[in-house]
Amino acid sequence: HYYAGFSGGAKAILPGVSSEPSVVKNHELMRDPAATTGNLKSPVRLDMEDAARIADLDFILNTVLNSQKEIVLSTAGDFIKAHRVGAAAVDRMYRRYVEPAEIVVSCAGGRPKDLNLFQAQKALDNAKNAALPGGTIILLAECCEGLGHPAFERWACEASSAEDCWERFGREYEFGGHKAAFLARESMEHHLILVSSMPRDKVEMCFMNPAKTLDEALAMAKARQGKDARMLVMPYGNLTLAVGKRASAHGSWP
Template sequence: MKTNVKKIKLAFGSEKLELEVPEKNLSSVIMPSEPEKRKEGAFLIKKALENPIKSRRLSEIVNPESKVAVIVSDVTRPTPTAKLLPPLLEELYLGGAKAENITIVFALGLHRRQTEEESRKLVGDEIYGKIRCIQHDTGRCRRVGVTSRRTPVEVFEEVLDSDVVVGTGGIEFHYYAGYSGGAKSVLPGVSSEASVLTNHKLMIEEKAVSGRIDSPVRQDMEEAVKIAGLDFILNVVLDSKKGIVAAVAGDFIEAHRKGVEAVDAMYKVPVEPADAVIVSCGGYPKDINLYQANKSLDNATQAVKDGGSIILVAECSEGIGNQIYECWNRECKTPDEAVERFKRCFEFGGHKSAIVAKAAKQFKLYLVSKLREEDTRDAFFTPMGSVLEALEEILSKNPDAKIHLMPHGGQTLPVRKEE
């Protein structure tokens, strides 16, 4: 009977895979520090609206004549918009704003348009029928300036023509903007294609990584939003069960930073880099395709030594998940080729290939998934039939290898202690 192994379950799609790791090899299990008990989301939202950061209350900003635009996340984001809107509208009504003067704008960025059913579900049946709801249109943007990094500030005219602009969303780690939330509701949320692509080209800079508030992508976003205007934000922080654990409101930079503190306290974990990391995305839908699963890979790179190994556990039931990403994987035969191509030609989707290629140049990448072996190799991973098989491969080369486990790779950000 084995007594010197640590058993742990890793999410894989809708299943759980049980893994046994020899205790002598186990460095740590990297877990978030989520609160065991949390206050009701509605209470947290109401308190945030009543105590805005570096701002007057929203009810003091609007008046009965105000034309108000409320920017909300689209269907690709986990933001619980239907929970945010009722107390937010209540605050607007308290200031005299009229329902007929309020417009809810879905921040699509460069994503597809939503179906009416998706839009209705996001805001809730009662609000969808009472408040005007529209979707962002990149073809209806006006230029109002340019940032110091030469990003054109071109914003949806419905937002620019409003007297008061309110941004809503969630704050979590973002793999090149540092964090989501805050200014992101405007750029990329309701900006032109030129604005979005120019801003996103900054993702190849060194500081454009998860958990850095000084990411050049975010700095550029915030500069653009100072030009375009964003009067107030309401952002929330969610735990791994999608429950609201914090809410912030007020100035789009200062309130955002307070939300960032809550994210860091729960999900930044100091670690000593190990020889290898086994990382699960946390299951469906975070590992629905390789495009999404790569967020966990990005986080895991912070917990492994240069030249070490990463085992990514991601079902990828819907394949690669992006046609341009898939195309780059087929056409770029080596990691160097993908990185050099991205430097010459920015193409959204291709950036994923370049980011994985950069990791593949630094670490040995293994993937446990349902992808075809050919597709896995094209994406710069070594395919493995199981987590155990990948673990045995690593231990066969270094029996004394120290290994971190990351069961919630998409939310947990290791921070190197040496830094």
């Protein structure tokens, strides 16, 4: 999960059956730099687990799925211990340590995972650590439904720049707007290209560069990064979490 670390576990309580104010307060914690994919100590997850203790949650049943939506593991019992067993299985399956490259190609996973950019953004977030600073990330996602959330579209439309959108996120929170902010932040660190059916102006509004085909996107990336640039491909970008080897060597990974 791109800001709760992992799905499952205490999420059954918060946000699962919690009030809207509680959910909003919890989600506001995604602004913390430690609220990242694969981090069991994400402040969002820790807050969820505090809520589960208050609610006296005493049993969970979680499953781990493969790319074909088949159950490969079931884990049940204590909401911390059972969840950690599932998280470890997910790590073994989907966490990959890589040498960051100049160009990264990430696929959102096809229908229905790429119906809109709101959903497809997860594949971009999973790929960010595979790209060198200033590198290019190409996201393949049809996005036939466009952005997929009114607040997402409004925040992107109202932003005068990526910096403006990210600064707004630092002082106010609105669910949906966070997607625009995350894309804005990523565009300040990497050159983003979206291969989709979205209109050019909508893509550019979301701080990304539009391309109609992968060939076109690769040509754009190589023109920027050099014809001999290293490339990494993530065919299951919605599932695979890339972790830079250099980052892990310095202890900044979860």
